[in-house]
Amino acid sequence: MVLESLGGRITGALRKMTNSTVIDEEALKEMLKEIAHALLEADVNIKSVVELRKNVTNRVNLEELAAGVNKRKLIQKAVFDELCSMLDPGTKPVQMKRGKPNVVMFVGLQGNGKTTSCVKYAYYHQRKGWKACLVCADTFRAGAFDQLKQSATKAKVPFYGSYTETDPVKIAADGVDRFRNEGYDLIIVDTSGRHKQEDSLFAEMEQMAQAVDPNDIIFVMDSAIGQAAHDQAQAFKSKVKVGSVIITKLDGHAKGGGALSAVSATESPITFIGTGEHIDEFEPFNTQNFVGRLLG
């Protein structure tokens, strides 16, 4: 069975409402029920879902609408706006101070685009005038250091890593120390991933966070993750202080409905999206564009 995506289900519910001959309370209720089901099944927290339902119902008072008002458009707009506010966790992204050694640690499962995003993040900030650098503390995946080294060199971002040291926590601490002493103001630490959520990964991640005391921890998530988004994001959040989320591979087919669940689970804002393999295919997150695409 192919599970329909969250975006697909919401769009389906909206379309059904749009296509019904009469737009009355009943049609609105039915649509909201379907949207709420889809969101709850994606593990978006119940409070946000109840709020979406309530806010759309309050905004779309069908009985009091003047003749000629396009009810379909009005309802669509209300749902759109509510999905946008669902992507706002109410917390601001961590503010970094220029001229101070800000340490940002990237976490996520293997293959989600963590290393690629680290380099993109460094490059993005370097172009904005930050003195950025990269520490490769991924000793788990063979070739991780080479991969980072290659793309960091291409991006002209200084990097630190080791072929001989096997303790990732030591590498992270040494790298961060060195760059702190050298006056870098954005020190990005790439950590090991695993294929799945494993205790060993989380233990290592916690030790690393303790050793480098990051200003922000960024959770990197593949947009194609679908229903597992909530549990995965929550597992990371429960171990370390995730402060922001990056969603990758939005250039693919996935619409990224999992982002709603990730925001809900981490109570952290999405700050950037990855839109390709190339270093500059990386953009600050724009809520309206994202929801437009989710429903498009």
Ligand code: GDP
């Ligand atoms: P990690 O194991 O989490 O560090 O993942 P990598 O950074 O090595 O990325 C895994 C694969 O995903 C690589 O082939 C990357 O080129 C690719 N990738 C990462 N981000 C994006 C993206 O935004 N779009 C596309 N199309 N591919 C990406």
